[in-house]
Amino acid sequence: MDKYVFNDGSVRDLMSLTGTIPVTFNGQTYNIPVQLWLEESYPRSAPMCYVKPTQEMMIVRSRHINSNGEVLLPYLQEWKHVHNNPRDTQGRVQTQELPTHL
Numbered sequence: 001m002d003k004y005v006f007n008d009g010s011v012r013d014l015m016s017l018t019g020t021i022p023v024t025f026n027g028q029t030y031n032i033p034v035q036l037w038l039e040e041s042y043p044r045s046a047p048m049c050y051v052k053p054t055q056e057m058m059i060v061r062s063r064h065i066n067s068n069g070e071v072l073l074p075y076l077q078e079w080k081h082v083h084n085n086p087r088d089t090q091g092r093v094q095t096q097e098l099p100t101h102l
Contacts, residue, residue, distance in 0.1 A: 001014065002016040004016070004048075012039075014038060014040075016036070016037055017035070017036040017038070018034070018036075019033075019034060020032060020033050033051070034050065034051055035049075035050045035052045037050075043081040045081075047076070048070070049070070049073075049076060050069045050071060
């Protein structure tokens with residue numbers, strides 16, 4: 001459990017999962033650090049997903065990543081708990097853009 005700060009400034013202890021997702025870009029594979037937050041209502045509510053760059057990286061904004069590193073995918077925005085499988089998330093996170101820059 002870690003402290004999550006919501007946009008309105010409120011803080012709650014939520015389950016946090018941290019790791020890397022391999023992303024292939026221009027024929028090269030990069031391990032992108034990510035953090036997933038699960039609210040008490042999970043799996044009825046979508047996980048909140050963020051790119052968490054290392055000190056050597058910076059976030060590259062795109063249509064799927066905002067300046068805070070939040071992952072904005074239709075898969076997450078249209079979340080339906082009876083149809084979504086967390087194992088599918090990795091494949092759906094793969095995009096044509098690299099979310100960080102070294």
